[in-house]
Amino acid sequence: MTLRDDLNETERDILAKVTKGEIPYHRIDSLAGKEAAVRIRRYAVEDSYGVELEHIQLCSLDLEAATKRNIENMIGTIQVPLGVAGPLKVKGEFAEGSYHIPLATTEGALVASVNRGCSVITGSDGANVRIFQDVMTRAPVFKLDNVVRAREFSDWVKRPDVFARMKDKASQTTRFGELVGVEPYVAGNTVYLRFSYDTKDAMGMNMVTIATEALTALIGDEFGAIPVSLSGNMCTDKKPASINTILGRGKTVVADVVIPKALVGERLKCKPETMVDVNYRKNLLGSARAGALGYNAHAANIIAAMFIACGQDAAHVVEGSTAITTMELTQYGDLYCSVTIPALAVGTVGGGTSLGPQGDCLKLLGVKGPGTPPGTNSKKLAEIVAAAVLAGEISLIGAQAAGHLARAHAELGR
Amino acid sequence: MTLRDDLNETERDILAKVTKGEIPYHRIDSLAGKEAAVRIRRYAVEDSYGVELEHIQLCSLDLEAATKRNIENMIGTIQVPLGVAGPLKVKGEFAEGSYHIPLATTEGALVASVNRGCSVITGSDGANVRIFQDVMTRAPVFKLDNVVRAREFSDWVKRPDVFARMKDKASQTTRFGELVGVEPYVAGNTVYLRFSYDTKDAMGMNMVTIATEALTALIGDEFGAIPVSLSGNMCTDKKPASINTILGRGKTVVADVVIPKALVGERLKCKPETMVDVNYRKNLLGSARAGALGYNAHAANIIAAMFIACGQDAAHVVEGSTAITTMELTQYGDLYCSVTIPALAVGTVGGGTSLGPQGDCLKLLGVKGPGTPPGTNSKKLAEIVAAAVLAGEISLIGAQAAGHLARAHAELGR
């Protein structure tokens, strides 16, 4: 298509072979330098489809690291616009102070909406936040002979001595992680063991998968049961599931605030009563009528934008979307608002957290890397996310109460 | 903190005032040039928190457009690594041919996994894909006096002449969109009207919100009912909900493929019978036991990565995660695999699709901008996404069947 004159001869030769199908894409990394490999692959794709991909080439990431840990067959980067909302005053156990919330999104009006919510919360002296549980789970599935054997397995798993050996075994696979529980669930001859771990500052999916594989080896040795699959979907990872909304997965975190009646009128242009009514008919009754697992307005929007900004796993937005938002009148006529996020999977080490821009956002929140003591940074991040979701809920319910959602959308192109 | 010598004097003055709190962040855009505004805001944030955000400043986006349509309070961009998987042969009604799938992710092993799935599908002569429905919904909520009045409202809404007037009214708000249905749902005195629209190549949330606001005006005029909120959560947007898995929202799209037994052995290192068993105990029985709304392995992973790459709304991963994956033995011992995505919200115009890098990914798939006729590009994109999800499911279930999920994770750092 073009001259590709930013490739040297060897590289151009590789490109030719790739185009002819003689070299597969994923082999290029071992034949050329990191940066050249990305470029060769992009050219190959361009040649194959007769398109020019000019905008994805901009990249300031550490390619060595990124291609080792974050991506395969890399051809460039996607730039997601990054905005901030704030300041947001948070009164958590780990996050105490005011923060600007980084939001990476392409949906116009979102940052503005969260920003308004932050202003309301901060003007109400901040959001209380508390974490009620913090475990990452993995649930391998086993097939036993029959229900008699399933019961024996279930009994065996619950034995304190067995758990002690499991805890020890798991600890050999990870420096920070710790097995904290296991619960068997049965369906006929099929048994699911839902293992729970404290994974400290890591989101922990990788850690718990490795530890659980070690545990299945122990189970094979001691009980003779071999897993059908390391994950039997009772974990449950990246699918909406009641087991997570009820028992939690990742952080179970709750934020609330009381907004003075006057502030509701001034900033949200409506009355507490109206917001209570909107929240009741929409987030509770409407979600119930829809057979929903999430009882909120748009928690997923804020979580998605913060997750992309902070190098979290974007697919974990699914679990986050099951939040419950409540709004109530206080006895003084003020507005009580809360958001309960049963399953928030976040980490400040591993995954996308080590990439440059994502790391910048974590730095902005003061949570980059492992905390002191371990686990405190990811907990702090979770508290900030919850407060930001609360801001988003307050703003949107306020807007709907004030009747101008559509107008805002029309104006801001969302 | 630093000299900020890339700001001119006026800009430095603005920064000073912003830092002192005299100018709010969102006002900066009207006081400085687009690029300078982004920089001033970034500096302000850096100064406030005493951090240096060096990696988020890289940006080749059209700031004029981005700050108008996609983001507020912009301070930079997040770069998400972009890889490709493929070629993936798709036999849809709109997507016919082979494609390289763009995936923006920070989760190592994902692209490699999808790539393997693509290879299996393409080696099996491609995936069939069909779209069964294509509507975007918006459901305002009304409070009536009582159930008698709710019934009258429900009856009125179902009248053909009323629907004709609604259709006409809606058409005045949009060039491409079309009202195709309305269904009332009642809970006591509360009535939800779930409006369905054909939004052609747009994902359509903005379009249907505007059109629905116009319809609520008509309803107010003709029936005298005023909406409590433009969205009553029976839409249902960005929350997992049975109403979407049953009735669909966005595209309802299904993909399948028959993989010859030999290919399963060669590429996936296991037997069709084993994959059928893993899928049964994990994706069906395990999800059922977990009270899940999604019966798949990791559809959300693929959808999230493609959505970020292609400028889709990342929060819509929630709906996508409710996919159902099936695997069955054929009478010849081959492996039948399918994935059913009841609610896939995609578009090729609007939202993040007009940003440079995101547009590159749409170009790569041949779906940038409006299709001819309108709607064909977004349908083509939906078909490709479904085939890619199928690839992801086949690869992961294959890996779990082959027993090396954890090892793969350990090696690839995921």
Place this chain on the structure above:
Amino acid sequence: MTLRDDLNETERDILAKVTKGEIPYHRIDSLAGKEAAVRIRRYAVEDSYGVELEHIQLCSLDLEAATKRNIENMIGTIQVPLGVAGPLKVKGEFAEGSYHIPLATTEGALVASVNRGCSVITGSDGANVRIFQDVMTRAPVFKLDNVVRAREFSDWVKRPDVFARMKDKASQTTRFGELVGVEPYVAGNTVYLRFSYDTKDAMGMNMVTIATEALTALIGDEFGAIPVSLSGNMCTDKKPASINTILGRGKTVVADVVIPKALVGERLKCKPETMVDVNYRKNLLGSARAGALGYNAHAANIIAAMFIACGQDAAHVVEGSTAITTMELTQYGDLYCSVTIPALAVGTVGGGTSLGPQGDCLKLLGVKGPGTPPGTNSKKLAEIVAAAVLAGEISLIGAQAAGHLARAHAELGR
């Protein structure tokens, strides 16, 4: 065991052979008179297990009819205590007036509780009731070759000419029933056709099963698809399912009432505000947090007791239990209460309705047998059930608000 001297010689001979296993239980009916057969079987059971079953022998049912239509291997009857609550004023479209509600139950306090609710409703000038939909469904499941064929099937099913032929075919199998709709649902190569029928005064499961079998013959002839099963669980019969709560099955019926503030205080010993708060935290928030499909206090109690009394299918209590109860303050400080029952399966002909005692209860409500015009009796029954459920909800929430649930239970032995 005993002399069995109420048997004649032939009958005693049959008993001996039954006891020795030479005659199976179900053969007895063809060898002895109806009444003797019941007695012989009871004696055989008594002899086998060495027990005396003295209380089940009382029976005034028409054995000829009962053993033909309602039961096999009959050994006697269970007497369920029958009480009445009322009068309950109902302002429906079919039920207009005051009724005493027959409740067959063994749970102490239930009748008393409903009675209190009736008194409150009647004292508030009665409950409004409206039916929003009335269809019985049956959903056979088909396996097609692949998604391409599934799409063709789905398209074919939606053709007006095909539906016309189906309607005609169905009408040949039933005098009263009428096919009113069909909706295809797809999961890979599997297609579910959810047929909806108007079954007039019959609950209709039998009718729709027969009609649907005829339709599958037509489908086999015309399209060549053979059902895997006449029911594919998307009907959904006797399992809690969102498809029923959203789309309805049987009658979708809603009842409401406004209770003056003074009456709440006088009869329920609490304040409207407290009941609103209990209903909010329990029926809405608590059910949401529990991952429930039912948002009520104890709708199942009332439905079970009325169903047993009125000869309905007791297993259909399952669908009824998914009701939604709301309580709201009116602008005058009175209490608005509603109950929405999305899927209430009732009939006044067929099933247990023709048995004597059950028929008495239908007579009491003025709904025995077919209505004029057909369908009006079952609709009237549905309206009365809904009003009775509303009474039960008001009473229990009132009791919980007044803080004396446990005491009531302790006193009444429930």
Place this chain on the structure above:
Amino acid sequence: MTLRDDLNETERDILAKVTKGEIPYHRIDSLAGKEAAVRIRRYAVEDSYGVELEHIQLCSLDLEAATKRNIENMIGTIQVPLGVAGPLKVKGEFAEGSYHIPLATTEGALVASVNRGCSVITGSDGANVRIFQDVMTRAPVFKLDNVVRAREFSDWVKRPDVFARMKDKASQTTRFGELVGVEPYVAGNTVYLRFSYDTKDAMGMNMVTIATEALTALIGDEFGAIPVSLSGNMCTDKKPASINTILGRGKTVVADVVIPKALVGERLKCKPETMVDVNYRKNLLGSARAGALGYNAHAANIIAAMFIACGQDAAHVVEGSTAITTMELTQYGDLYCSVTIPALAVGTVGGGTSLGPQGDCLKLLGVKGPGTPPGTNSKKLAEIVAAAVLAGEISLIGAQAAGHLARAHAELGR
């Protein structure tokens, strides 16, 4: 209407006053003898509505006991036809041997269907049954000041010393029951405490309500929190709820059996493969597609019929309906079948178990009254119910596999 000559003068006087509204129905019991009171009330109802209720008057129940514990405002009894299915061989831990299953139903074909299933199970050497958990729950709901206080409450509840005091307090309210656990669930400022009790042979709802009321007094004294309601719907009683399917309520019981291939052909007229396919597409895939909480064919039918026969609470059919049925091919081509009932609420003391006919059915199963040691009778009953449900599932899936469900219904009038 009639002479009422079976009333004496005093009784006729009462009747007259009742009819005039001078004496309310529930006052009659204190003015006349038990039997006369029932008769007077029936006459009053007859007179009010101008109907004759001749069939409900038959009654051999102990009226003294029934009107004290089971019913208020009694006017007679409903006779439900009672049949038996069996023998059913059960290999449980508490039920070991063969049983005839009592089924009280008005739905023709049900007993015959279960009977066929019993024959298949018994012919396969019986069903294994195991109980995995046995607790009855009650979850009061509390409103705290905010999430900070909710967290303190949650922490306090989890303290071992607090639990010890709760256990002690609960034990003072019941001779047999025992508090075995408590788990807090939070939604904003609202906290649900799900208390679990071992209730031995009682179903236990009454017991746990009384005990929980005592515990709320302790909580009020020690922590200062007052319950909004003694039940906050996270129990969850008589509503379908994931918390019960996941965590269990009442007995969590699983039954399975391997049916030799030849027996499937001989008795069920089909092949194991076909039944596996029907079960897969109907009970798993169909239920998933319908957004169901129950993955079975008709567990509710069997549970309803056994519950009415055995004096259980018929509204608890709701929880039972969430069973999961699995069918799989063994390596030898035989058919493995299982049913998992997560939440089966049964008891052999209290409720309707003390009524004559209901007691007869319990005697028939050898479970009348308290077991030795306490709890063994209700566990035995649960095992038998589970095996009977398995029989029902096998028979119906077999019938659907053999394609003759509709015919059976047509012939038997169901």
